[in-house]
Amino acid sequence: MRRANVTSGIVLAIFGLVMLFAVIPVHIAPGPEGVMSPRLVPAMMMIVVTGLAVLLVITNLRAERRSGPEAGSPVSRSALIALLKIGAVFALAIVLYLWLSPLAAGAALIIGALVALGERRPFVIVLMPVALLTALWLLFYKLLGTAIV
Amino acid sequence: MSALEYLFVGFQDVVDPGILPWLTVGVTLGYVVGALPGLGKGTGVAVSIPLTFYLEPVAALGMLIGIAKGSGAGSAVSAILLNTPGEPSSAPTALDGYPLARQGKAQKALKMGLYASVIGDFLSTLILIGLAAPLASYALMIGPVELCAILLFSLTFVGGLSGRSLTKGLIAAALGVFFATVGLEVETFVPRFTFGLLELEDGISLVPMAIGMLALAEMIVQAGDLRTLDAETANIKDGTAREDRVVLASEWRRCIPAILRGTAIGSAVGILPGLGASVGSFLSYGATQRLSRTPEKFGTGMIEGVAAAESADNAVVPSSLVPLFALGIPGSVIAAILIAAFILHGLTPGPLMFKEQPRLVADVYAAMICASLIMLIVGCTGQRVFAQVIKVPLRLIIPGVLLLCSVGAYMETGSIFSIYVMLFFGVLGFFARKLDFSFVTFLIGFVIGPKLELSFRQSIQILGHDMTNLVKHPIAVAFIFLTIAVVWWIGRGNRPAAAARHLEPDVAAAPHNTGTTRNQKGG
Numbered sequence: 187m188r189r190a191n192v193t194s195g196i197v198l199a200i201f202g203l204v205m206l207f208a209v210i211p212v213h214i215a216p217g218p219e220g221v222m223s224p225r226l227v228p229a230m231m232m233i234v235v236t237g238l239a240v241l242l243v244i245t246n247l248r249a250e251r252r253s254g255p256e257a258g259s260p261v262s263r264s265a266l267i268a269l270l271k272i273g274a275v276f277a278l279a280i281v282l283y284l285w286l287s288p289l290a291a292g293a294a295l296i297i298g299a300l301v302a303l304g305e306r307r308p309f310v311i312v313l314m315p316v317a318l319l320t321a322l323w324l325l326f327y328k329l330l331g332t333a334i335v
Numbered sequence: 336m337s338a339l340e341y342l343f344v345g346f347q348d349v350v351d352p353g354i355l356p357w358l359t360v361g362v363t364l365g366y367v368v369g370a371l372p373g374l375g376k377g378t379g380v381a382v383s384i385p386l387t388f389y390l391e392p393v394a395a396l397g398m399l400i401g402i403a404k405g406s407g408a409g410s411a412v413s414a415i416l417l418n419t420p421g422e423p424s425s426a427p428t429a430l431d432g433y434p435l436a437r438q439g440k441a442q443k444a445l446k447m448g449l450y451a452s453v454i455g456d457f458l459s460t461l462i463l464i465g466l467a468a469p470l471a472s473y474a475l476m477i478g479p480v481e482l483c484a485i486l487l488f489s490l491t492f493v494g495g496l497s498g499r500s501l502t503k504g505l506i507a508a509a510l511g512v513f514f515a516t517v518g519l520e521v522e523t524f525v526p527r528f529t530f531g532l533l534e535l536e537d538g539i540s541l542v543p544m545a546i547g548m549l550a551l552a553e554m555i556v557q558a559g560d561l562r563t564l565d566a567e568t569a570n571i572k573d574g575t576a577r578e579d580r581v582v583l584a585s586e587w588r589r590c591i592p593a594i595l596r597g598t599a600i601g602s603a604v605g606i607l608p609g610l611g612a613s614v615g616s617f618l619s620y621g622a623t624q625r626l627s628r629t630p631e632k633f634g635t636g637m638i639e640g641v642a643a644a645e646s647a648d649n650a651v652v653p654s655s656l657v658p659l660f661a662l663g664i665p666g667s668v669i670a671a672i673l674i675a676a677f678i679l680h681g682l683t684p685g686p687l688m689f690k691e692q693p694r695l696v697a698d699v700y701a702a703m704i705c706a707s708l709i710m711l712i713v714g715c716t717g718q719r720v721f722a723q724v725i726k727v728p729l730r731l732i733i734p735g736v737l738l739l740c741s742v743g744a745y746m747e748t749g750s751i752f753s754i755y756v757m758l759f760f761g762v763l764g765f766f767a768r769k770l771d772f773s774f775v776t777f778l779i780g781f782v783i784g785p786k787l788e789l790s791f792r793q794s795i796q797i798l799g800h801d802m803t804n805l806v807k808h809p810i811a812v813a814f815i816f817l818t819i820a821v822v823w824w825i826g827r828g829n830r831p832a833a834a835a836r837h838l839e840p841d842v843a844a845a846p847h848n849t850g851t852t853r854n855q856k857g858g
Binding site: 187190191194198213214217221224227228231232234235241242261262264265266267268272276280284292296297300302303305325 | 751
């Protein structure tokens with residue numbers, strides 16, 4: 187975790203500095219005279235984040251120097267693969283939503299997730315989207331009397 | 336009308352045929368969601384908020400409260416049967432519940448878990464009803480300067496206690512407040528971080544953000560741990576003898592003190608912002624073990640262990656609403672999500688709600704009491720069925736939850752932009768879990784961010800840009816000193832959460848412990 191803390195600390199510190207010196211001055215107008223600047227609170231939060239991120243890096247580097255490097259990462263390979271698979275399924279569903287219809291997107295989301303997670307039985311892959319989408323239709327269009335818009 | 340008369344009217348409203356079924360649906364849904372490993376009350380409530388858009392306010396709030404309460408009780412099912420807590424706060428339940436299940440006494444453990452949950456939840460609800468309104472009357476005397484100091488203290492307290500690291504907790508809190516500044520600034524109407532996008536002018540919506548951080552991120556974590564979780568479902572067995580299936584009178588006598596102690600600990604922990612149900616259940620389990628005549632038998636199937644953990648776990652939920660109702664400050668992730676639901680349905684949590692909408696408050700209280708009773712009925716009648724639900728492989732559950740997440744996020748605005756927001760915060764929540772940054776603190780920071788900024792602005796004007804004027808506000812000064820003291824105290828390693836976790840390596844070693852259990856503290 188110490189190595190991950192150092193990395194996340196560096197990323198957060200860079201994020202904070204970019205926000206403080208590039209994004210906040212460019213994207214937030216200074217505001218009218220006599221009132222508190224709209225930049226103040228975001229800038230204060232970024233100063234806190236940057237300061238604490240530097241502290242996180244320093245304390246973890248010191249601890250690592252004392253006890254030596256540790257093996258393994260908190261983000262496992264299987265977790266990253268799961269993230270990528272689910273990300274890809276959502277990307278496909280969004281493309282289908284934009285180009286085809288929400289129904290196609292919903293079906294793609296269920297089928298894609300089932301296949302990505304290792305389900306191979308055709309019966310389940312066909313039946314589950316039908317059942318879930320029908321249940322949603324019944325819930326919203328019949329029971330609650332509204333449309334998913 | 337007196338408070339009791341309002342409560343009576345509240346019961347009349349709740350038993351209405353248009354309300355009670357939704358409350359029952361909420362409790363049942365919550366019980367099932369809680370029983371499924373990794374799906375906690377936060378996930379259940381966040382995903383369900385959009386489903387309640389078209390319900391009457393009382394039905395909607397009742398359903399959401401039912402989900403929160405039901406999932407607290409349901410989480411014991413997977414802890415006992417699978418050794419995989421449905422929520423982190425049920426981890427100590429697994430310590431004795433799973434050995435009982437392996438001895439063929441699963442039904443007995445499940446029943447005691449349910450009874451302890453219901454008693455803890457019910458008594459804690461009474462504490463909420465008794466405490467929130469009197470506290471709120473004091474809160475009305477608080478001005479912006481005091482409010483700003485209290486919010487700062489709460490955020491620091493939550494940040495310090497809800498994760499493993501004070502530094503990371505405070506970073507999460509600051510990031511939460513930072514993301515709350517997105518949108519048009521309330522005083523000058525200057526756009527902040529909108530990047531020309533109209534969708535961001537009203538700020539980032541809490542519902543897709545909460546769905547992303549809680550539900551979507553959790554599903555991704557679970558998807559990465561599928562094999563281990565599915566393997567646990569294989570070894571569930573059930574005894575046939577009567578004494579293995581029912582709670583005997585002698586066991587009740589041993590468990591009642593543990594339940595009452597657990598309720599007291601859980602209620603106290605719930606009222607303090609940031610500690611969360613995990614701390615409550617671990618503290619209660621530890622206290623019961625220390626006070627037992629046979630502490631060495633704990634971990635081998637002592638039913639008092641189940642009673643102690645479950646009563647505290649469920650007592651935390653109602654009492655964690657005390658700071659929300661009395662001060663408008665969410666002290667837990669469930670309170671942070673419920674705040675959005677309350678506002679959506681016309682009830683703004685805070686001291687004024689007792690004066691402005693006493694009937695709706697009474698309805699909520701009545702719904703909470705009814706939910707406790709429904710929980711008992713649903714649990715008793717459906718426990719065997721729910722025990723079967725957890726045998727469903729996660730690969731069949733995750734796609735359905737992903738669909739519900741998408742529908743829930745989409746319905747908030749009726750725009751695909753909400754899906755993008757959900758995905759962004761889903762990825763952020765995934766890394767927050769893995770890198771142990773408290774997403775609970777982040778969400779609470781996000782929710783109280785606008786109030787913190789507004790009170791900060793007002794404070795600067797009231798103080799005339801001169802900090803020495805603070806001496807005229809002794810309450811604010813006291814809370815500023817408390818904030819400094821908390822940072823110093825926690826920074827030196829005095830963390831109740833850490834103390835409670837002394838038991839946790841045992842849990843991690845014996846039962847299967849999910850990523851959720853390790854990371855979802857403070858909820």
